[in-house]
Amino acid sequence: MPDKICDLTSHISDDPLAPRGFPQATQTLCTWQRVFLVALLVGLVAWTVFDHHNALLTINIVLSLFYLATTLYRMLIIDAALRHRVELNYTPEQLQRPPDGKQWPRYMVILPMYHEKDVLPQLIEGLSQLDYPKDRLEIRLLIEEDDAETMDAAREMNLQPPFKIVPIPKSYPRTKPKACNVGIENGEADLLVIYDAEDHPEPDQLKKAAWAFHDVPDNVACIQAKLGYYNPRQNLLTRFFTAEYATWFGLCLPGLDRLQAPIPLGGTSNHFRLNILRKVKGWDEYNVTEDCDLGLRLFSMGYRTRILESTTWEQACPYVPFWIKQRSRWVKGYVQTYCIHTRDFFRFHERMGFLNSLQFHLLIGGTFLSQLINPLYWVMTFLWLVWRPEGLDQYFPVPIFAMGSFCLFVGNFVFIYTTALACIRRGVGYLAKLSFLMPFYWMMMSVAAWKGTLQLLWAPHHWEKTKHFANQQPPQN
Amino acid sequence: MAHSVNPFSAQFGHSFERKLLTALGYCAIIVFLYMMPHRESEAMQVHEAIVQALRAGTTWGRQAFIGSFARPVLPSLALLCCTILSEVIGTNAAILMVSLSQGLALIFLCRALVKVRSWYLAPLPVALVLAIPTLRQAMMRLDPNWLTALPVAAAAYFLVQWSRKHRLRDVMLVSLNLGLLAFCGVVPAIAGAIAVIVFYVQHRCWLKSQNQSADGAGTIILSTFLYCAFLWLLWNWLVMDNPFFPFHELAEFPKSVTQARVYAQFQARAEAIAACLFVLCPLVIVRNKSHFGGSAMTLVPLFVIPVLAVPVCFAGNIPLTGLVPMICATLLAAFVILLDADFAKPVVYTAAYLAGAVCCVAIWIAPALTRRDSPRELRNGAPDPKEITEFIDQFWPDSRTMLYGVELPALFPDPTEQRFVARVDYQEQDLLTQAHDEQMHLLVPPPTSGFYPKKGHPLADIHANGRPWLLLEKTWPNGWQLYRLVQPPKNESRLDFLRQLNP
Numbered sequence: 001m002p003d004k005i006c007d008l009t010s011h012i013s014d015d016p017l018a019p020r021g022f023p024q025a026t027q028t029l030c031t032w033q034r035v036f037l038v039a040l041l042v043g044l045v046a047w048t049v050f051d052h053h054n055a056l057l058t059i060n061i062v063l064s065l066f067y068l069a070t071t072l073y074r075m076l077i078i079d080a081a082l083r084h085r086v087e088l089n090y091t092p093e094q095l096q097r098p099p100d101g102k103q104w105p106r107y108m109v110i111l112p113m114y115h116e117k118d119v120l121p122q123l124i125e126g127l128s129q130l131d132y133p134k135d136r137l138e139i140r141l142l143i144e145e146d147d148a149e150t151m152d153a154a155r156e157m158n159l160q161p162p163f164k165i166v167p168i169p170k171s172y173p174r175t176k177p178k179a180c181n182v183g184i185e186n187g188e189a190d191l192l193v194i195y196d197a198e199d200h201p202e203p204d205q206l207k208k209a210a211w212a213f214h215d216v217p218d219n220v221a222c223i224q225a226k227l228g229y230y231n232p233r234q235n236l237l238t239r240f241f242t243a244e245y246a247t248w249f250g251l252c253l254p255g256l257d258r259l260q261a262p263i264p265l266g267g268t269s270n271h272f273r274l275n276i277l278r279k280v281k282g283w284d285e286y287n288v289t290e291d292c293d294l295g296l297r298l299f300s301m302g303y304r305t306r307i308l309e310s311t312t313w314e315q316a317c318p319y320v321p322f323w324i325k326q327r328s329r330w331v332k333g334y335v336q337t338y339c340i341h342t343r344d345f346f347r348f349h350e351r352m353g354f355l356n357s358l359q360f361h362l363l364i365g366g367t368f369l370s371q372l373i374n375p376l377y378w379v380m381t382f383l384w385l386v387w388r389p390e391g392l393d394q395y396f397p398v399p400i401f402a403m404g405s406f407c408l409f410v411g412n413f414v415f416i417y418t419t420a421l422a423c424i425r426r427g428v429g430y431l432a433k434l435s436f437l438m439p440f441y442w443m444m445m446s447v448a449a450w451k452g453t454l455q456l457l458w459a460p461h462h463w464e465k466t467k468h469f470a471n472q473q474p475p476q477n
Numbered sequence: 478m479a480h481s482v483n484p485f486s487a488q489f490g491h492s493f494e495r496k497l498l499t500a501l502g503y504c505a506i507i508v509f510l511y512m513m514p515h516r517e518s519e520a521m522q523v524h525e526a527i528v529q530a531l532r533a534g535t536t537w538g539r540q541a542f543i544g545s546f547a548r549p550v551l552p553s554l555a556l557l558c559c560t561i562l563s564e565v566i567g568t569n570a571a572i573l574m575v576s577l578s579q580g581l582a583l584i585f586l587c588r589a590l591v592k593v594r595s596w597y598l599a600p601l602p603v604a605l606v607l608a609i610p611t612l613r614q615a616m617m618r619l620d621p622n623w624l625t626a627l628p629v630a631a632a633a634y635f636l637v638q639w640s641r642k643h644r645l646r647d648v649m650l651v652s653l654n655l656g657l658l659a660f661c662g663v664v665p666a667i668a669g670a671i672a673v674i675v676f677y678v679q680h681r682c683w684l685k686s687q688n689q690s691a692d693g694a695g696t697i698i699l700s701t702f703l704y705c706a707f708l709w710l711l712w713n714w715l716v717m718d719n720p721f722f723p724f725h726e727l728a729e730f731p732k733s734v735t736q737a738r739v740y741a742q743f744q745a746r747a748e749a750i751a752a753c754l755f756v757l758c759p760l761v762i763v764r765n766k767s768h769f770g771g772s773a774m775t776l777v778p779l780f781v782i783p784v785l786a787v788p789v790c791f792a793g794n795i796p797l798t799g800l801v802p803m804i805c806a807t808l809l810a811a812f813v814i815l816l817d818a819d820f821a822k823p824v825v826y827t828a829a830y831l832a833g834a835v836c837c838v839a840i841w842i843a844p845a846l847t848r849r850d851s852p853r854e855l856r857n858g859a860p861d862p863k864e865i866t867e868f869i870d871q872f873w874p875d876s877r878t879m880l881y882g883v884e885l886p887a888l889f890p891d892p893t894e895q896r897f898v899a900r901v902d903y904q905e906q907d908l909l910t911q912a913h914d915e916q917m918h919l920l921v922p923p924p925t926s927g928f929y930p931k932k933g934h935p936l937a938d939i940h941a942n943g944r945p946w947l948l949l950e951k952t953w954p955n956g957w958q959l960y961r962l963v964q965p966p967k968n969e970s971r972l973d974f975l976r977q978l979n980p
Contacts, residue, residue: 082644082646082649417649417701421645421697424697429691429693429694430692430693433696436700
């Protein structure tokens, strides 16, 4: 192995919660969080036993206020995205020459792989089409040492530069972020991007990102390209998934960018200034959504993320069991990330500022919490609509009823409607009609959210790997 | 078409001073409208009663809030919000609601004019309202249905934006505002539905002209209106146990309207209707000649349908829910859009000519269009509530009086339901059940009062034929009747044993 330029794997601290010098997901909850959660739980149960009316009423009021706040916040994000296009965009003419007029910055592409033999040929073909000077590019395939099949397949392909195979030594935790950290410990480059094994980035994406880094201020550490799916027509699930991604990358992330809010990074196509990434010590190898964590860590350290108008095409998971696994990992990671960042509660809020903290709670906390409590409110709504049970209304005094009605009748429609808008904006307008069936997809999201949250209790670091299928036809660039 | 550069924008950009100045200007418009003298209206009286009952949590409050075409949801909701706000800031809720609706509508039109022409023309819609007595008089009427002008004006503003930039956000907001008309009464709802379809066609044509896919355009444009309509049906199902409840009221309306009456009403307003059509000509011409053609065409149904509905409403003696505000707002919106018409040179003269034509129509049309044979008053000879209670108290001090409909209970507001109980829908079985539990009276207005359709309505039948279980206790000279329900409360009749023998 070449000499390390930086060490992103060794433990430098005795603190079990921050072995590499920053808060990590070695444990999800710190002591005070555990005490607080247990006390809260016990307190609520006791209150419900002794005075169930007031206890349930209070819980309902708090949850309704939370729902209202997240709904209004989501509306704000989407309006911000629709008002002005903030995505960094470049014309083909601009991309004819390097941003500084002399030479293109050195680019490192990393691809963590584990049991990806089947998709390797497609991957190599897709990456070969990247329009970037080969002498300024290095593509690293990060393959686990014990993954003999992928390693053999890669070696059999007799890959030439810019491709390079980087074996990842077997060590724990065996996660994608650990592989990424190992993969960037050495090597010279100005910029870095991470792709997944099934990714097909638009050929000019690296050039666009290079231009973008040239144009934005130095504190922009990351540029996130958009993700899209190349197999939306495969089945209903892939259609739903495509519509959801269209909303997230087409409206939500640009909206967050416009609001200058913390941006949880998407799993791939994150372009970084490599020196900053090394400075912030790379990814948290214990976190199962290391991308989300890194985005927030960068923000809390004063760095910013911008959105690039360029798409990386991925494969939408077409089967429900695999989809649930993938989604449960995402939710688990969001919960982990939320808990980790609020460990040092007061300093975190002081560092972020009031508005950014609020946005963090609404976005990160709001995402998983709403998915967890949605089933409860769906059941109550169903009961109210169909059976109208006696006594349910005592938990809905007029202001709470008004808030609940707003979220039910307006909020849900806004989410559905914005999905339709996002589909049109992302060029998959034929999926707009499908947005009216999204509530069924939300139900699946809630199932996955509960699975992920419960899994956090017994297997917090278990990585539910996304299954990639080789039989899908990738897009023709 | 090249758009003039807004010098104000160019000079000040989006500076704080500019925003502050604009906000102050907007506040001044609303404060001015609030300070204007206002005339009471029967519509406001009804909506105030609905809000009062809604806050008290009565069944009638919920029913009247949802289940009436004549007294639509959105004005009641806005009045409710303004009532709560007024308690905090100490203003008159009704005036606040009307002035906010009018003010925001005017602000949208002013902003549209800034987008179309230039910032120095921004005060023109306000000046027009002040200068044209008809519009001024209409705006002084304290009618909660002025809220209808707000989505119309907002739709016009976003139509202008759509014409200029064709952004997805503008498409969404035009659709949303037109969709909200579904909550503003039957005629605004019909006009909104047609306008949404016209807008969809216009947008689709534009997409095709740009070789862009129209996939999903129908979904986002039509779904807002459809969803609003669906919500309204859903709420009717939840509150009235019948999603189509208001349609029954509407279905009874043709029974009391003859073709001859409608014809007579049209004839009486022939000049005004012709004048309205005069506005349509330039709008339609603009369709093919101007950058704002699509916007102009979308405005056409918002203008034509209310104008045609006015004589029909008069013929049926049904409230002109939102029609006058809608016509006023659409006229001003047409004025704004026509001001930029460029189908002849020089542009300024053409614009001035067209806008002048609209003003002339505005001056002339409204009084002719809304002229009444006899002014409608809500009280319409109704007995005084005190008179009724004093009469009942002579023999039945605990008896409550049952009232049916939306307008009639608004005359006898009793949020605590101590003396008057109200329901929107007449359910005979429920009334009889209640009469078993307590002593009740029933107040029935004459069929000519306009509180219910003259033919086919159960109250019309009761007024004419009574019921075996109703005892007529008092009749007023103008035909109002007060009945006592002669079903004795449970366990209070000496003949109760007969009930047990023969249940």
